[in-house]
């Protein structure tokens with residue numbers, strides 16, 4: 382299944398620009414970023430159906446996996462349709478990360494990714510995420526431990542580091558390559574910046590120029606033109622899109638069309654609602670109706686941004702209790718918008 386837009390059907394044929402992470406081949410250079418609380422299986426399926434070549438899981442706790450915590454294990458849930466899948470792990474203990482990576486591999490992950498970029502207080506306190514960029518020796522131990530036990534490709538995702546020059550990112554990238562890491566994703570903001578200011582794409586270019594393994598550029602891509610500009614300015618092998626893909630998987634089909642010289646096409650109202658229906662169905666399949674409805678109360682608003690009377694719709698879904706209720710609301714909302722067109 383894919384998501385055609387009104388006048389530009391999305392073409393799934395192999396495209397000119399491809400990329401590869403060790404043995405895993407991607408047929409276009411678009412990647413859906415790991416997003417905690419967001420890039421669960423249903424959201425990843427939407428990205429995939431819009432043509433995204435590689436999807437990342439939310440960050441998953443290595444400790445949680447090794448303890449066998451049921452909620453954490455459930456985060457590994459996947460289907461054949463979304464493959465290839467990169468499972469992202471966070472942690473600071475080499476043995477636990479190595480064990481967790483084996484669990485991810487056994488569960489069917491195609492790639493294991495280690496988080497070196499999360500700058501949330503709780504993660505930093507546990508010496509995980511971006512905290513690891515301050516301790517290159519420990520970072521090397523972690524990567525060696527994971528590399529030595531898994532057979533699938535290993536990637537890392539990092540920030541600029543703790544100061545803006547990018548020296549820490551460059552050192553980490555080189556160490557990673559020497560340790561057998563197969564690709565690096567770079568979000569060029571410092572840990573202190575969180576999401577403030579803008580991403581310094583020049584660092585992606587510098588890292589790309591000095592490594593032999595693929596570099597995935599990330600940060601502030603809001604449309605297909607941004608994605609093409611990042612590739613042109615940095616030479617990165619692929620673009621990773623996060624916030625702009627939340628509720629808008631069409632950014633992937635737009636990007637692929639744009640990179641191949643095709644016009645982006647106008648996303649129709651019907652196409653937007655088909656994506657929402659798919660999301661609702663995938664959430665119910667994956668979580669069960671009760672939990673899915675509870676979760677969807679706050680998440681459906683992502684998909685209706687910019688539509689007329691979106692806030693009224695958001696208010697209406699705030700107390701839904703069944704899938705039937707959601708479908709009814711969606712049908713009424715879609716009919717209303719179409720009647721206004």
Ligand SMILES: Cc1cc2nc3c(=O)[nH]c(=O)nc-3n(C[C@H](O)[C@H](O)[C@H](O)COP(=O)(O)O)c2cc1C
Nearest residue numbers: 414415416417439440538568600601602622623624
């Ligand atoms: C809500 C949210 C959750 C995120 N969760 C993760 C995560 O689990 N792992 C990770 O490496 N990065 C995470 N990030 C960072 C994104 O993957 C990405 O690097 C960042 O948003 C910049 O890309 P963008 O400008 O395309 O959004 C998260 C970002 C946001 C906004």
